[in-house]
Amino acid sequence: MTEETHDIQKQQQAEIQKRLWAIANDLRGNMDPSEFKNYILGFIFYRFLSNKVENYVNKLLKNDGVSYEEAWEDEEFQGELKDALIKDIGYLIEPEYLFSNFIKKINAGEFDIEELQKAINAVENSTVGAESEGDFVGLFADLNLQSPSLGLTVADRGNLVSKILLQLSDIPFEQEDLEIDVLGDAYEYLIGQFAANAGKKAGEFYTPQQVSKLLARIVTLGKDELPKVYDPTMGSGSLLLQVGDAIGKEHVGNFFGQELNRTTYNLARMNMIMHGINYRNFDFKLGDTLEHDMFPGLKADAVVANPPYSAKWDTTDKLDDPRFKKYGKTSPKSKADFAFVEHMLYHLKDDGTMAVVLPHGVLFRGAAEGVIRKYMIEQDNVLDAVIGLPANLFYGTSIPTVVLVFKKNRTNKDIFFIDASKEFEKGKNQNILTDENIDKIVKTYSERKDIEKYAHDADFDEIQENEFNLNIPRYVDTFEEEPPVDIKKVSQELQDINKKIKETESEFLSMVDELQVTDESKDIIEAIKEAFK
Template identity: 65%
Template sequence: MAATHVTQAQQQAELQKRLWAIANDLRGNMDASEFRNYILGLIFYRFLSDRVSEVAESLLANDDVSFAEAYKDPDFKNDLRAEIIQELGYFLQPDSLFSTMVQNIQVGEFDIEQLQSAINEIQDSTLGQTSEQDFRGLFEDLDLSSSRLGNTVAQRSDLIAKVILNLSDISFKEKDIKIDVLGDAYEYLIGQFAATAGKKAGEFYTPQQVSKLLARLVTLTNKELKAVYDPAMGSGSLLLRLGDYAKIGKYYGQEINGTTYNLARMNLLMHGVNYTRFELFQGDTLEDDKVGNMQFDAVVANPPYSAKWNPDGKLDDERFREYGKTAPKSKADFAFVEHMLYHLNDQGTMAVVLPHGVLFRGAAEGTIRQHIIEKKNALDAVIGLPANLFYGTSIPTAVLVFKKNRTTNDILFIDASNDFEKAKNQNSLTDANVDKIVAAYQERKGVDKYAHVASRKEIEENDYNLNIPRYVDTFEPEEPIDLDAVFKELAEVDEQIDKSWAEFNEMRKQLVWTDQADKGDSNDK
């Protein structure tokens, strides 16, 4: 088993190295967010192409004929197309496969228009199918006619051919791990480009260890989740992580950014989630709730911190009505919390990453916070994370865990802000850090300087202020000072100073005597 893990790690490292080399080919032509779109789009095209090849080979396993040969035969052609679409939701003919593009490049017959036709074919093949919505617009950020790739068709063809050949050199020999390795590399690229794509990058990529923490927290007591939901899903990495710890029936999510919405759909498909097992939507979650009145077994999110929103008329919305006040227009943090609670079922668990301000800010936010604690009794735990974990922001954050129908009214506080691994650009949680948090959450008892179970009375006495240091005392007292030892040390220092001055004065006398002697010799001459 250990040898297998090493092999996978080596394959992943080689893949990441290769993909970063491709990024460098494109780097001079465009900024990070643009070449991210090209690389990830082409990786996804290869993935879709490989899946068609695999399914075709499986369907033709008992026939002594290749996919290309079978597709030329009228007796095979229509049935092949129909069965592949039924299985995958889309289709590519043999001439449109990634492997065919590679062959064309090798013999000097590749044109970028061939690739454009293949991509068009993927989307056209879904028209009228149940998969149409899931594939619509997936490649809209892969602009093969852009002058960024070159001023002429020939220049653009040469550059894309170079990228395709680099992708073709990546080997996935072990079928059983193919999707995982490719998917992991896909996440690696998202992470790398998030780190360089600007201030807002953290909004579409949640670091893997943070995703792992949230996923573990919401799946501790339920390993079979009928439906899960992320209202600010970004690239879908947090949604996908849930599948590592529980059996997921169907994934739901919404994302306002069109590019990132496409990334999420690609990401789920590349991780083996069939198009029939997810419903993802594009739009402003707070303004246009696409999932209606649905409720979910697990709700997770890393929403944009302190985003602006429009609270006008929101008290008429059943998601926000019961709280009496709306989150301020300059800080939508609690609006996301209210939205998520509305969509959490009575047996479900919800975890959300938010800035520390939600723990103690007053006015409307204080009213909402008190309502959640006092009236709904839904807040189960507050977990302080280290600073500088996320791309684009160095602020410390907190994970808030919520449950409905709790049997207790206390709140667990965990201060994990000092447990992290320092890296060059940002900090990260280790597996041991995550394990420690999850263990403390499960045990739900006081741990000196780390965890505290606060009673409702304590919360009330603090006016519903949830600032973690009020509940978890991490103060480290200084060791008592031995004054006798200090006086002794000072005396020794004084003695050493006196000795040094004496030596200095003696050296000065010697220098003066030598200087006078030299002058005397000079006068004699």
């Protein structure tokens, strides 16, 4: 990234954040901060969809000399436009429902919030029966314009939404003009501002962009194309998008993802569409990944995930499930970390690469987890690398995390360890992995050479000697010796300090003797002198 591009990004991010803060101030007092993002991001997405339709239609009608509104009045034109829009971009927004027309109505004092609700519903309805229906159904479920949170009367709700839409209309938006990820940056900013109020849950489905970038760089190393990419706990879809950015979206055949939380499932679909991923090139499912595997036959070239840490799960009959059966033990009911790893390995192609973010406990916890870890290393030989990350990178938790990298059909049995826990940039609320930090990790992993106090290639015998405990300090010694203490120097410094204290005491007592003694102050002065004896 050039310095000029970096400056442009900062400027664009600052402008978006300024607008978002203004919108948040309009919403403040009406709803809990955790709800802000549902409305703000929903309206951002509606504007994006509207702009996309407008730009597409303008290109189609460029040589016809008519506007979208005029063409829509012509029955033949209207039919052709409907077919083209549904086929190519997957949905339809009629001229009267364009975002730009709602802004005109607001400025003219003619805005009707109930009409906006019809417009939003119409987007989803336009896909019914089409190939894109599954990607749009329920997409705006969290954008409830009848909610009392927006106001108790229709007029109050209309006034508040008008303010939000006007603020959003000023944000520079066209993708070709931007050096940033609008929805991702907006989401990260909103979580950063309001996660403290919304509680731990607010950030559980968002992986910071820099962490996503690291995983994406790892799974795309040495790859020219990835026909299938999968994230079983996809959250807002940021990890999948980063994989696309790392290798080039045109080199990814299809994105697959599953998510338990409906709000974030909707956000992930918005994210893909907003980043130019055609509805034909992603397949997302709503549901509990461990309970209901929505892609039973999927074998992916790259698998990435940041699953919920130490989540509870139902272990009933799981040893009959082909994803978990061969390990002989199930992950504890209170810690599903290895269950997610097993699920991901089940869906990884033989020549694929997998990277997952997990808490450090997976490296050394015993009992069933110890059995599973040993099987993966000793029997399957699939664990390729262990990368320790800094603490406090994620919203909602300050714990240090680790990236585990897996590959099948490995010819060697070593495991490469990297301790990157001390290399980060201190942020206001969270620590940040810089591009330089990421470059160093990826280069070190790629070259697979020992670096003192940073990386070590451990052979199988070493792992076995440690009884398959993968705690990073066992393999990468980061101990820093304290510099030797000069006793003579310290002793002299203490003598000098004591001498200075006595000189100061003497000066102070001389000043006390010079004070004019009265009956009232006599006792106080005597007490001061006594204290210095």
